Structures are given as C-alpha cells and as structure tokens.
Amino acid sequence: MYSASDLKKGLKIQIDGQPWQITEFEFCKPGKGTALYRCRLRNMINGSGMEKTYRPTDRIEKPDLEEREMYYSYNDGHHYVFSDVETYEEMSVDPEVLGKQAYFLLENSLCKFLLFNGEPIEITLPTFIEKEIVETEPGARGDTATNVMKPARIDNGYEIQVPLFINIGDIVKIDTRTGDYAERISKA
Amino acid sequence: MDVRTIALRRGNLERRAALFAAIRDCFNARDFLEVETNVRIPAPVPEEFIESIPADGEFLRASPEIAMKILVAAGYERIYQIGRCFRAGEHGARHREEFTMLEYYAVGMGYRELADFTVGFIREAAERIFGRPELMFREETVDLEAPPEILTVADAYRRYCGMSMEEASRKDIFDELMVTRIEPRLGRGRLTILTDYPAERASLARLKPDDHSVAERWELYLGGLELANAYGELLDPVEQRERFRHATRIRRAAGMLDYPDPDDVYAALETGMPFCSGAALGLDRLAMIFADVVDIGEVRAE
Numbered sequence: 001m002y003s004a005s006d007l008k009k010g011l012k013i014q015i016d017g018q019p020w021q022i023t024e025f026e027f028c029k030p031g032k033g034t035a036l037y038r039c040r041l042r043n044m045i046n047g048s049g050m051e052k053t054y055r056p057t058d059r060i061e062k063p064d065l066e067e068r069e070m071y072y073s074y075n076d077g078h079h080y081v082f083s084d085v086e087t088y089e090e091m092s093v094d095p096e097v098l099g100k101q102a103y104f105l106l107e108n109s110l111c112k113f114l115l116f117n118g119e120p121i122e123i124t125l126p127t128f129i130e131k132e133i134v135e136t137e138p139g140a141r142g143d144t145a146t147n148v149m150k151p152a153r154i155d156n157g158y159e160i161q162v163p164l165f166i167n168i169g170d171i172v173k174i175d176t177r178t179g180d181y182a183e184r185i186s187k188a
Numbered sequence: 189m190d191v192r193t194i195a196l197r198r199g200n201l202e203r204r205a206a207l208f209a210a211i212r213d214c215f216n217a218r219d220f221l222e223v224e225t226n227v228r229i230p231a232p233v234p235e236e237f238i239e240s241i242p243a244d245g246e247f248l249r250a251s252p253e254i255a256m257k258i259l260v261a262a263g264y265e266r267i268y269q270i271g272r273c274f275r276a277g278e279h280g281a282r283h284r285e286e287f288t289m290l291e292y293y294a295v296g297m298g299y300r301e302l303a304d305f306t307v308g309f310i311r312e313a314a315e316r317i318f319g320r321p322e323l324m325f326r327e328e329t330v331d332l333e334a335p336p337e338i339l340t341v342a343d344a345y346r347r348y349c350g351m352s353m354e355e356a357s358r359k360d361i362f363d364e365l366m367v368t369r370i371e372p373r374l375g376r377g378r379l380t381i382l383t384d385y386p387a388e389r390a391s392l393a394r395l396k397p398d399d400h401s402v403a404e405r406w407e408l409y410l411g412g413l414e415l416a417n418a419y420g421e422l423l424d425p426v427e428q429r430e431r432f433r434h435a436t437r438i439r440r441a442a443g444m445l446d447y448p449d450p451d452d453v454y455a456a457l458e459t460g461m462p463f464c465s466g467a468a469l470g471l472d473r474l475a476m477i478f479a480d481v482v483d484i485g486e487v488r489a490e
Contacts, residue, residue: 005277026280026281027278027279027280027281027282027283028280028282028367029237029278029280029283029367030363030366030367030371030414031407031414031417031470032235032237032238032389032391032417033237033362033363033366033367033389034237034363035237035277035278036363036364036367038367038368053364053368056277057442
C-alpha cells in the first residue's frame with residue numbers, strides 16, 4: 001500500500017481493480033487546514049482520465065505490474081504468440097491489446113511487455129520497422145516534396161500515407177508508435 | 189543544491205532580497221522592533237493540521253507565535269520577526285518543510301486594521317521595487333492601490349460553492365472546496381482579505397465579540413495564493429487552555445506527535461495581555477509573486 005505522502009507525478013496506483021498513472025500532481029494545504037494531494041490520473045488500460053484528491057490518512061493500493069521482454073513468434077490464427085526472452089515461456093496475446101501495432105510485428109521482433117495481474121496491457125514494439133511497398137500509384141518523377149502524400153499498402157494490407165516519389169518495391173521505414181511513414185530506405 | 193540551477197536563479201534571488209529589504213524598511217519606519225526568537229522550542233502550539241519536526245528532545249518551530257506573544261505580554265508593543273519555520277511533510281510547488289515567515293504583532297490594533305497595515309506594506313514594497321503600486325503575476329496585473337476585496341468566509345462558500353460554510357464543514361469538505369473552488373478566485377486583479385472564519389477554525393484568534401460563531405481571523409490572498417494568516421489575538425487564558433486541550437485530543441487520536449503543554453503561553457496570558465493583533469506572512473510566497481514565478485523553489489537558494 002502507498003500512503004498519500006508517497007504520491008507523485010508518474011507513480012502507478014490501483015483504484016477499484018484498475019491500474020492508473022498519475023500524470024499531474026499537486027500538494028495543496030491551506031495553512032490551517034488539512035493537506036490534500038490532488039492527482040490527475042490516466043487509466044493504463046483504456047486511457048481515460050480522471051481527477052482524484054487524497055487526504056493524509058488515505059491508503060492507496062499498489063498495482064501488480066511487471067515488465068518483461070518477449071520475442072514475437074507467430075500468429076496461431078486467433079492470437080499473437082510471443083515467447084519470453086529468458087524463459088522461452090509462450091504467451092498468447094489478444095489482437096485487441098495490439099490494435100494497429102499488429103501490422104508492424106515482425107518475426108523475432110523484441111517487444112517490451114507491461115503486465116497487470118499477469119495480463120499484457122501495453123506492448124511496445126521496436127520503434128522503427130522496414131517494409132516493402134506493394135501497392136501505390138506510380139511515383140511522380142523528380143518530385144522530391146515530402147509534404148504531399150498519397151496512399152500506399154505494405155504486404156499485410158496496412159494502408160499508409162507516403163510521399164509522391166515512393167514506388168512499388170521501395171523499402172520504407174515506419175514509426176510503429178504512430179504507424180506513419182518515416183523515410184525511404186531503398187529504391188526498387 | 190545544484191550549481192547551475194542556483195546560478196540561473198540570480199534574478200529571482202536579487203528580487204527576493206530587494207523585497208526583504210523593502211519590508212524591513214516599512215516595519216522599521218513604523219516603529220516596529222525587529223526581534224529574533226529561538227528556532228528550537230520545547231513546546232509547539234498543538235495544531236490539528238500542522239506537524240512539527242522533532243529536534244533533539246525539542247521541536248523546530250512551525251511558527252514563532254508563542255515567543256512573539258510572550259514578548260507582547262512583556263511590553264513590546266510593535267514587533268516583527270523574519271525567520272525560518274518548519275512543518276513536517278509539507279512539500280510542493282507552494283510548500284517547503286523549511287520556509288521563511290514574517291510574523292508581526294501590534295498592540296492596540298484591531299484585526300481589520302492590521303489587514304489595512306498589511307496591504308499598505310505590500311503596496312509600498314511594490315512601489316519601491318517596480319516604481320508603481322502594481323505588479324504582474326501569472327500574466328495578470330494586480331492593482332495594489334485598489335482597496336482590497338473584503339470577503340467573509342461565509343460569503344465565499346455561498347458565492348463559489350453554492351453551499352453554506354456550515355454545510356461544507358458538516359460534509360467534511362471545507363478544505364477541499366477552499367482549495368479547489370475558492371482559493372483560485374481570490375486575489376485576482378487586487379488583494380483579497382478572506383475574513384471571519386468559523387469558530388471551530390479560530391485557532392489562536394478571539395471570537396467576534398458580537399458574533400461568537402465566527403473568529404477574528406483573516407487570510408490574505410494574491411493571485412490565488414494564500415499569503416498571510418492573522419488573528420485578533422485571543423487573550424483569555426482559560427479559553428486558550430481549553431482550545432489547546434481540544435486540539436491535543438484530536439492530535440492524539442490522529443497519532444500525531446505528543447507535545448508538552450505550552451506553559452509559557454498560559455503564563456503570558458495570565459499576566460494580562462494587552463489587546464492586540466498578529467499576522468504571519470509566507471515570505472517565500474510573496475517573493476514568488478514579486479518574481480512572477482509559479483514554483484516556490486525558484487525564489488529559494490536551494
């Protein structure tokens with residue numbers, strides 16, 4: 001358990017069975033009044049926010065959080081299967097947890113897992129991956145502008161906005177945090 | 189302490205020093221005697237929400253009020269002190285466990301008169317430092333020549349919380365509402381004197397002679413910041429003893445530190461204290477306002 005005086009920005013706490021992170025923190029105290037610990041919180045599972053004020057006598061639960069490193073192995077048709085870097089223990093992950101990031105999983109990608117009560121709630125992929133463009137309108141020759149974009153697809157069907165000069169067969173770098181095009185690695 | 193951080197604070201520390209000098213001049217010019225009393229004391233005032241820091245069998249003062257009252261009882265009619273005070277567990281953008289307090293007492297002055305006096309020396313300090321009776325704090329001009337807003341605690345709860353202060357106390361949300369709904373709206377554009385606190389929050393203030401439900405106590409606000417707390421001083425030793433006993437019972441139940449009885453205070457009150465008022469003003473906070481910074485650390489050599 002944490003006591004109210006342990007609270008600070010960045011701390012992860014548990015409220016009603018859910019993990020929350022303190023995103024803003026303020027110690028308040030009227031000179032002759034009680035100390036108040038005001039927190040702005042972000043739910044670590046669904047991202048929702050709320051404000052909560054604690055008093056000096058409050059006790060706050062610690063969430064059971066664990067960080068692990070896992071390699072991506074394969075998709076069994078329903079789940080994404082990862083294996084622990086040290087123990088090789090396998091873990092199946094529901095596509096919902098990965099969301100759009102599932103498009104950027106490469107075999108043997110090293111991913112950081114944040115587990116809450118043993119269940120993954122956040123999976124961090126390598127920041128950049130390289131992928132081949134398999135579908136797009138032909139590139140405009142000599143047009144090196146990077147601010148005018150057109151749609152393209154990579155081999156797993158993910159649609160991405162790329163600059164006009166990109167052609168089928170080009171290898172591009174993608175930022176897995178945003179899913180956006182970062183730069184061209186090589187020409188077809 | 190970090191060399192680079194401290195080096196960058198030079199402007200703020202110079203502003204702080206100018207403010208301290210201006211305040212000392214104001215008090216000296218009005219025949220207040222500057223005094224220094226012990227920082228380590230045997231028996232702090234038992235306060236429900238303030239915890240002292242133990243120091244080798246004694247305590248670091250949370251306020252110099254006991255010693256100041258004894259000086260008043262001894263015949264010192266106008267005194268002020270600038271010194272360090274300590275409060276356990278108070279740390280944040282507006283708090284430090286160790287901070288600098290300006291505490292002053294004036295015999296023969298009513299508590300409202302002391303408010304006028306306080307507003308006066310803040311205006312004078314601003315005139316001296318900025319060349320005019322106004323300052324900028326958090327992108328807002330504060331006019332120090334305008335008469336301060338005088339707001340009773342009862343009116344503040346009605347106006348900003350839609351409930352009476354009695355109801356807020358009953359629901360045990362008096363401090364929450366004060367911090368979240370009332371304080372941010374005080375001292376905007378001009379000073380606010382929030383006055384006449386409910387009797388159960390009187391502390392060392394006397395009750396209003398014509399209305400015993402409220403105490404002769406005010407707090408001064410500027411830019412949403414609580415700056416000072418003042419009392420029409422309680423002079424009755426019997427009532428003082430009763431209030432301290434009540435606070436001590438609450439402190440025990442809450443598992444707070446055990447203090448010896450502040451016998452010196454009772455003795456001073458029993459010698460017959462003259463009618464007086466006293467105030468305590470957080471100088472780090474006033475320096476924050478004069479330096480226009482939002483974090484107290486910015487005006488401290490720490």
